[in-house]
Amino acid sequence: MAERDGPPEAAGGQRFVPRTRVMEPDDLRRATWRMAHEILERNRGAQGLVLVGLQKGGVWVAEQLVGVVREVSGADVPCGTLDVAFYRDDIGLRPVLTEEATDIPVDLTGRTVVLVDDVLYTGRTVRAALNALADHGRARAVQLAVVVDRGHRELPIRPDFVGKNLPTRSDELVEVSPTGVVIGDLAEPG
Amino acid sequence: MTGTNLLSVADLGPDGIAEVLRLADRFVEVSSRPIPKVPALRGKTVASVFFEDSTRTRLSFETAARRLSADVLTFSAGSSSLNKGESLRDTVGTLEAMGVDALVVRHRSSGVPWQVARWARRAAVVNGGDGWHEHPTQALLDCYTVGVERRARGLRPGLSGLRVGIVGDVRHSRVARSDVLAFGALGAEVTLVAPPTLLPPSLDGWGVAVSHDLDSLLGELDVVYLLRLQRERMTEALLPSLREYTAEYGLTRRRAARLAPDTLVMHPGPVNRGVEVDSDVVDASVITHQVANGVAVRMAVLFWLLGAGSAAGAPPGPHEAADPAAVALPGGGSDDARALA
The missing domain is CATH 3.40.50.1370 (Aspartate/ornithine carbamoyltransferase)
Known part of the structure; x- marks a missing residue:
């Protein structure tokens, strides 16, 4: 079972306890709106762009960004999904989520790919995603858009587009969904 | 799991x-x-x-x-x-x-x-x-092929309720045994079609029907699974001749014409063309898709x-034990703490 989607019953019986709501749906909408504009500004339009949402939390964010880009520029930017389970450096330590799929609708060679995820933390998922992307063609450039950058990087990776910089402790959890962004803790059951 | x-x-x-x-x-x-x-x-x-x-x-x-x-x-x-x-x-x-x-x-x-x-x-x-x-892996790929090919034809991909005929040398066939288990586990109705000499001595507990008459079944089958005649394993005279086998149990062009249009013709390979199946029936089958x-x-x-880890089965890594955040990130943070390990 996914530790990021399913019911907040985690391995070891610990569960997510929400503490502080840091973004409301409206804040989230404004942040996505701004990020879409920044993506267009940086790339001087939508020509040659592909947005790729990381399974699983990045997929809906990528779809929202593509929607705003369409509204603003009239361009239909291809939107893909990428599952990095086979590329992680911790294979064997976590369950594989068989319902998540990779779907890259176009050859990436010569295009600018914007990787989209909900939370940027250690950077290891992005590292795996970069390796996975390379198997789909040689992109002209790869950029990174995240809703929340919570710090604690373990690799030299930085985002290009950020919804919100959110300082956290590493024992906290950040939950991003269309209904907002919440910081919480893991609690023992009972 | x-x-x-x-x-x-x-x-x-x-x-x-x-x-x-x-x-x-x-x-x-x-x-x-x-x-x-x-x-x-x-x-x-x-x-x-x-x-x-x-x-x-x-x-x-x-x-x-x-x-x-x-x-x-x-x-x-x-x-x-x-x-x-x-x-x-x-x-x-x-x-x-x-x-x-x-x-x-x-x-x-x-x-x-x-x-x-x-x-x-x-x-x-x-x-x-x-x-x-x-x-077993042959049976798994057979189940997979049935699902994929039926989906491609706009049919219900599940195997439950499908009528599968496994035709030929069941006695010497490990493929048949694994297929009976796998098709059966997924709810298909399996009929073994073979001369009595090419059936195992006992079919107790197999949960299958048996027929010696391929012609009477042709129109009803969703899947015709042909087995190779395993001449190298036959140590006794189980068949009068290959020609007689083909006449009774081979999927000839004439028999293939009587199958329903969506019936899948499968074979684990290697194929004895002209013995258990006619050559041009092979070319219209899904045998290469199976491969x-x-x-x-x-x-x-x-x-x-x-490769697949399991939250329930695998012991936690050192970081997971030490760091509560490494246990789970419900709902958020796909760049999650399990990556610490």
Whole structure:
């Protein structure tokens, strides 16, 4: 079972306890709106762009960004999904989520790919995603858009587009969904 | 759910079969990429240990392992130290000492993979076909092929309620035994169609129907699964002649014309063209799709055995024990703390 989607019953019986709501749906909408504009500004339009949402939390964010880009520029930017389970450096330590799929609708060679995820933390998922992307063609450039950058990087990776910089402790959890962004803790059951 | 060995289809059960088939879907996508390779099993070693001739199963497993970035050792009995008198047990010990993570075993005697699994200390054992007994990965790829081909024809992809005819030399066929288990586990109704001499002595507990009349079934079958006439395993006169077999049980052009348009014609290979099936019926069948799907299904099996972790099954890594955030990130943060390990 996914530790990021399913019911907040985690391995070891610990569960997510929400503490502080840091973004409301409206804040989230404004942040996505701004990020879409920044993506267009940086790339001087939508020509040659592909947005790729990381399974699983990045997929809906990528779809929202593509929607705003369409509204603003009239361009239909291809939107893909990428599952990095086979590329992680911790294979064997976590369950594989068989319902998540990779779907890259176009050859990436010569295009600018914007990787989209909900939370940027250690950077290891992005590292795996970069390796996975390379198997789909040689992109002209790869950029990174995240809703929340919570710090604690373990690799030299930085985002290009950020919804919100959110300082956290590493024992906290950040939950991003269309209904907002919440910081919480893991609690023992009972 | 993860396994330690895949010896029989019965080890998996309906849920395990479904899980492997779902994984196979992912590996079909991987196989369709310009670079059909993922680093999932980098650093693992898979040995194919074949004591009996094989083309597709061995190549299929080795291709699958390479597409997962595993290293591959090929052992064939003919050119090994078995000729110098080394025992099977010592051979297994030697391979394990070289750090092999999985042994794909084929042997002409039934039960050898079980024996190897008892000897193996850490390597996972996959049954690549043992005697007349089982060939589980063939059954898995057959189930996968039925699902995919039916979906492609706009039909319900599930196997439950499908009428499957397994035709031919059931007696000597490990494919038939594994297919009966797998198709049965997924809810298909299986009929064995064969002359009495080519049926096993007892069918108690098989849960199948038996017929000696292929013609009367043709119009009702969703899947016609033809078995190879295993002439090399026939030690007694079980058939009057090949021509008589073809006349009664071969899927001739004339018989194929009477099948329903969506009926799938399958065969585990290698095909005796003109014996169990006419040559142009072969070309209209899904037999080559079975082979292509075999690679993805075997990738799924190897990944399921060697690569897939399990929150319930695997002991937590040191970071996970030390760091509460490493246990789970519900709902958020796919760049999650498990990556710490």
